[in-house]
Amino acid sequence: MLLNVAVNFLEVEVGAVLDFHVIVLIKHVPDIEKVKFDVETGRIDRSSAPGEINPFDLNAIETAVQLKEKLGGIVTALSMGPPQAESSLRDAIARGVDRAILLSDHRFAGADTLATSYTLASAIRKIGRYDLIVCGEKTVDGDTGQVGPEVAEHLGIPHVAYVCEIRESYGDRLIVVSDMGDKFLVEVRFPALITVTKDVNTPRLPSLRDILKARRSKVEVWDADSLLGFIDMSRIGLLGSRTQVFKIVIPSEERRRGIILKGVDSVNKLIEALRMEGFI
Amino acid sequence: MWSSIDKTVVEELSSIVGEDQVVFGVGRVEGYLLDETPLPIRPEPCRDVVVVKPASTEEVSAILRLAYRSKIPVFPRGGGTGLVGGCIPTRSGIILCLERMNKVTVDVDNMMAEAEAGATLHDLIEAADRSDLFFPPHPGDEYAQIGGLIACNAGGARAVRTGVMRNYVRGIEAVLPTGDVLRLGGKLIKDNTGYDLMQLIIGSEGTLAIITKAFIRLYPKLPFSITMIIPFDSRSAALKTVPRILRTGIMPLAVEYVERIPIEVSAARLGLEWPCKEGEAFLIIILAEQDEEYLYRVCEKLLDVCVESGSLEPLVAERRDEQDRILRIRSEIYTALKPSMVDILDVTVPPASIGLLMDKIDEISRSYNTYLPAYGHAGDGNIHVHIMREEGWDTAIYDEIRDKVYSVTLELGGVITGEHGIGFVRRRSLLRFSHPIYIDLMKKVKQIFDPNNILNPDKLLP
Numbered sequence: 001m002l003l004n005v006a007v008n009f010l011e012v013e014v015g016a017v018l019d020f021h022v023i024v025l026i027k028h029v030p031d032i033e034k035v036k037f038d039v040e041t042g043r044i045d046r047s048s049a050p051g052e053i054n055p056f057d058l059n060a061i062e063t064a065v066q067l068k069e070k071l072g073g074i075v076t077a078l079s080m081g082p083p084q085a086e087s088s089l090r091d092a093i094a095r096g097v098d099r100a101i102l103l104s105d106h107r108f109a110g111a112d113t114l115a116t117s118y119t120l121a122s123a124i125r126k127i128g129r130y131d132l133i134v135c136g137e138k139t140v141d142g143d144t145g146q147v148g149p150e151v152a153e154h155l156g157i158p159h160v161a162y163v164c165e166i167r168e169s170y171g172d173r174l175i176v177v178s179d180m181g182d183k184f185l186v187e188v189r190f191p192a193l194i195t196v197t198k199d200v201n202t203p204r205l206p207s208l209r210d211i212l213k214a215r216r217s218k219v220e221v222w223d224a225d226s227l228l229g230f231i232d233m234s235r236i237g238l239l240g241s242r243t244q245v246f247k248i249v250i251p252s253e254e255r256r257r258g259i260i261l262k263g264v265d266s267v268n269k270l271i272e273a274l275r276m277e278g279f280i
Numbered sequence: 281m282w283s284s285i286d287k288t289v290v291e292e293l294s295s296i297v298g299e300d301q302v303v304f305g306v307g308r309v310e311g312y313l314l315d316e317t318p319l320p321i322r323p324e325p326c327r328d329v330v331v332v333k334p335a336s337t338e339e340v341s342a343i344l345r346l347a348y349r350s351k352i353p354v355f356p357r358g359g360g361t362g363l364v365g366g367c368i369p370t371r372s373g374i375i376l377c378l379e380r381m382n383k384v385t386v387d388v389d390n391m392m393a394e395a396e397a398g399a400t401l402h403d404l405i406e407a408a409d410r411s412d413l414f415f416p417p418h419p420g421d422e423y424a425q426i427g428g429l430i431a432c433n434a435g436g437a438r439a440v441r442t443g444v445m446r447n448y449v450r451g452i453e454a455v456l457p458t459g460d461v462l463r464l465g466g467k468l469i470k471d472n473t474g475y476d477l478m479q480l481i482i483g484s485e486g487t488l489a490i491i492t493k494a495f496i497r498l499y500p501k502l503p504f505s506i507t508m509i510i511p512f513d514s515r516s517a518a519l520k521t522v523p524r525i526l527r528t529g530i531m532p533l534a535v536e537y538v539e540r541i542p543i544e545v546s547a548a549r550l551g552l553e554w555p556c557k558e559g560e561a562f563l564i565i566i567l568a569e570q571d572e573e574y575l576y577r578v579c580e581k582l583l584d585v586c587v588e589s590g591s592l593e594p595l596v597a598e599r600r601d602e603q604d605r606i607l608r609i610r611s612e613i614y615t616a617l618k619p620s621m622v623d624i625l626d627v628t629v630p631p632a633s634i635g636l637l638m639d640k641i642d643e644i645s646r647s648y649n650t651y652l653p654a655y656g657h658a659g660d661g662n663i664h665v666h667i668m669r670e671e672g673w674d675t676a677i678y679d680e681i682r683d684k685v686y687s688v689t690l691e692l693g694g695v696i697t698g699e700h701g702i703g704f705v706r707r708r709s710l711l712r713f714s715h716p717i718y719i720d721l722m723k724k725v726k727q728i729f730d731p732n733n734i735l736n737p738d739k740l741l742p
Contacts, residue, residue, distance in 0.1 A: 033600070205509070208579060212583065260300060
């Protein structure tokens with residue numbers, strides 16, 4: 001165990017980043033408009049729609065890349081998910097991310113937001129030095145908005161959620177506008193974490209050249225063992241989760257109905273129809 | 281004006297389709313009178329009309345028998361998305377609205393849809409999708425109806441690879457002006473029995489028969505697609521790249537051409553941003569394939585062509601939402617320009633001549649000191665040139681510009697309309713730019729099908 005820790009620290013030292021370093025957290029989610037739900041079992045049929053970067057995370061990537069363009073440095077994208085999530089990390093590379101890491105292991109599966117944020121925080125500790133972590137405000141499949149702030153809590157760094165504008169950016173701090181219903185101007189010193197809303201920017205389209213290059217780029221895949229020394233195995237996956245999803249209920253669609261009433265008898269027919277529906 | 285609608289007609293129509301399905305009276309018929317034709321060229325609709333909504337072929341037949349007997353004009357109406365006034369009633373008569381006939385079924389084994397005339401393009405696309413099949417062309421507005429799409433032989437953005445509406449229709453059921461029902465073709469790939477009257481009815485703009493049902497060919501899905509924006513510094517550079525792309529064997533689903541000003545106007549109207557910051561002229565290319573690896577090999581090839589053609593940096597949307605956003609901005613250009621537009625042309629030249637056509641359009645713009653926004657289906661040589669309002673100009677100048685655009689199109693071996701058709705507004709141009717024998721033969725054909733001239737009078741024929 002000790003040896004492992006030493007080796008891991010050695011890796012970190014070799015890959016150490018001295019420039020401005022932004023880590024962006026992304027999630028591979030199903031295309032929410034195409035995905036089909038099994039009403040009987042209350043499950044999402046993930047094979048029914050291709051996976052892609054969670055739409056809110058595109059704004060996180062754009063934020064990170066814009067900061068890199070202004071302040072220099074590098075952007076690392078980190079995701080936890082099944083092997084298919086590699087395609088989302090490649091997309092992140094095409095959008096300007098320099099290094100992509102996928103945490104993928106069946107031991108991570110079934111994680112709730114607590115176990116997920118713990119696992120991500122552990123990987124961030126392994127990555128080493130960073131200035132800023134950027135996340136989307138929430139994911140379209142989970143819709144909790146909890147993972148980002150929880151990661152910050154695990155790491156013991158300040159965080160600002162629902163950032164809708166980066167007002168000023170410096171090498172050691174950001175001044176941002178946080179939209180919590182009312183807007184707050186917040187200065188946050190690095191290392192810090194922010195979660196961004198759709199209003200923060202318009203994500204750019206990747207170039208054809210970058211897309212083709214990203215297809216040949218390397219995505220690092222880390223399993224649970226590669227986090228040894230940074231992680232407590234009892235706090236990951238289903239085992240480390242304090243909440244469980246028992247069932248997903250899909251509300252049934254109700255179509256609007258209409259009747260056309262004509263003639264002298266209309267009022268009586270209308271009253272009768274309303275009575276039949278139990279409105280009067 | 282002479283009225284063909286009296287109490288007896290309304291009563292007879294009511295007895296055919298039911299009282300609730302007959303609409304008449306000023307105000308009540310208003311929603312059935314117009315289409316998308318720009319206001320300056322649109323004919324004034326006749327309001328002395330009765331709207332009738334049949335639910336079956338038998339009812340359509342009975343309506344036409346009545347109209348034929350009483351010599352009442354019948355104006356077939358689909359989704360009202362046409363651009364040449366094709367469904368606008370120009371005389372007192374019946375507006376035949378097929379919206380209640382909207383069933384679509386799919387025969388998966390034969391890969392064929394059976395669609396009633398009032399089903400929308402959207403209904404057809406959805407029905408194909410539910411059967412895990414695909415209707416490849418995208419011939420315009422998704423609320424256009426099948427009957428109208430076939431009657432007007434709609435084109436759209438994907439003709440470059442998959443052809444126009446007539447390439448997909450394998451059979452139709454149509455009601456003749458006499459009320460007789462004709463069934464032509466079927467779920468067939470081959471049919472060589474005599475004159476192809478089905479193809480004659482397709483594109484006849486409701487002047488020969490009322491299409492009530494069609495068999496439409498479907499294809500396996502193309503699950504992997506991307507939309508690319510290739511920016512250029514000039515119109516000419518963009519358009520001259522198109523034949524180069526097609527010569528390499530790349531078969532895009534669509535090759536669209538747009539320009540910065542109209543596309544930015546359209547994006548702003550939608551509250552969106554055009555994603556390409558550089559360049560003045562753009563090709564939007566949609567690639568769709570069965571196999572992901574193959575798709576990206578095509579991309580590599582396309583990048584080479586772009587470099588050789590001196591394009592700026594091409595951008596790519598892989599995600600569905602990003603692809604949809606680009607196409608939405610593209611498809612709303614017409615609506616965005618419409619308030620200041622006089623006319624939208626749809627001239628078509630041999631695909632390789634499109635660069636030359638645009639050079640000529642540029643010359644016309646310069647000589648009138650105006651801007652003629654152009655966008656359209658560059659891959660199939662079909663470009664929408666817009667004539668815009670100018671302060672102090674009268675109809676004569678707009679007509680002159682239109683005729684000049686038509687003349688240069690014909691010089692390049694083209695035609696005045698590639699997809700919108702003749703309708704009401706292009707009849708004078710049809711007469712001017714077509715051979716008299718062709719016009720004469722068309723009139724004779726009309727006479728055979730519709731001796732009483734009740735079907736969509738004042739349309740198509742000069």
